[in-house]
Amino acid sequence: MGRSPCCEKAHTNKGAWTKEEDDRLVAYIRAHGEGCWRSLPKAAGLLRCGKSCRLRWINYLRPDLKRGNFTEEEDELIIKLHSLLGNKWSLIAGRLPGRTDNEIKNYWNTHIRRKLLSRGIDPATHRSIHETLPDVTIAFNRGEEEKAAVERKNSTGEGLSQFLSHQQQERQRPEADGLNLDLCISLPYEEEEEEQQQQQLRRRQNSSLEAVKEDKGLCLGCCLGLQKGRECRCRNSLGLSMGVLDYRGLEMKL
DNA sequence: AATCAGGGCAACCGCCCAGGG
DNA sequence: TCCCTGGGCGGTTGCCCTGAT
Numbered sequence: 394m395g396r397s398p399c400c401e402k403a404h405t406n407k408g409a410w411t412k413e414e415d416d417r418l419v420a421y422i423r424a425h426g427e428g429c430w431r432s433l434p435k436a437a438g439l440l441r442c443g444k445s446c447r448l449r450w451i452n453y454l455r456p457d458l459k460r461g462n463f464t465e466e467e468d469e470l471i472i473k474l475h476s477l478l479g480n481k482w483s484l485i486a487g488r489l490p491g492r493t494d495n496e497i498k499n500y501w502n503t504h505i506r507r508k509l510l511s512r513g514i515d516p517a518t519h520r521s522i523h524e525t526l527p528d529v530t531i532a533f534n535r536g537e538e539e540k541a542a543v544e545r546k547n548s549t550g551e552g553l554s555q556f557l558s559h560q561q562q563e564r565q566r567p568e569a570d571g572l573n574l575d576l577c578i579s580l581p582y583e584e585e586e587e588e589q590q591q592q593q594l595r596r597r598q599n600s601s602l603e604a605v606k607e608d609k610g611l612c613l614g615c616c617l618g619l620q621k622g623r624e625c626r627c628r629n630s631l632g633l634s635m636g637v638l639d640y641r642g643l644e645m646k647l
Numbered sequence: 648a649a650t651c652a653g654g655g656c657a658a659c660c661g662c663c664c665a666g667g668g
Numbered sequence: 669t670c671c672c673t674g675g676g677c678g679g680t681t682g683c684c685c686t687g688a689t
Contacts, residue, residue, distance in 0.1 A: 409657075409683080431674065447675075448658065483677065498678075499656050 406440045410449055414439055418446055419454055452495045459491025463500055471497060471505060476519040 406414075421437035427450070430443035439446060463471075467489055474485045482494035482501075489497065501516075509516040513523060 407659075429674085442659090444660090444675085445658075451676095452657075480678065494677075495657080503655055 405434075405442050405445070407445075410453075414441065415449070415454060418450060422450060422454075448495075452493045457491060458493065463492075463504075467492070468505060468508070471501065472509070472519075475501065475505075475516075 417437050417439055421433065425436070430447045432443070433439075433446050434441045434443055437446070441449075470488065471485060474488055478484050480498075482498045486492050486494040486497050506516040509519075510522070513521055515522045
């Protein structure tokens, strides 16, 4: 028994959007605003699925979108954020004004993956592809290292990318003073086990997000400066007021 | 000039989750 | 508490363009 379709597919257009459809959608949203995507197509006179309208608006028609090539700085920021967040494209997109999750996802798959591979880095793990170390999951506890990073950020006012860079460098240096890591060494896995591990990882990531939220009353989304979006579920409507990134409890698969 | 292969990207699909009744 | 709905997300598909042969 499947889920009921989001719309009546028999009477909807598919494929590329025409100029006229774009114009209708833009005109409707300008007049009525976003929201209620299911009823929007009918109200706007479009033979499209509501989800299709939403996607078209978010990924292509929104006026605040930045078109054009990614800069080198954006590349590096995407790589750093991906190393911390994994395939959380919407979270990554939240740190890149004018870029969409879909755009970043495509850009990652077509450009950055290749770029990392050419540098000898595995894009999935952000480790050297020549390393033959076992699969290691590292959980970062509240340690002096974290406090130091936070203090450094406060005192120097360094931006996110520098801060993340510091964090990453610190974590890639196991001998760093005061580093407090929980290490879980995975056994060699079969395909089924791999799936179970993935599920466990997803659960841990979710609970880590909850941990952050409970700890500070802020969600990870807000910690990253994202008030809008799915990951922002915190109680604090002034999410940006917290000037410190807090990755405590955030796990990272290296 | 025609054909083929590969890359880039817009769009779709299926699933998940929060919120409301 | 359960069920349904809407919104959102990540993964995948397929079309189009470009360069090579």
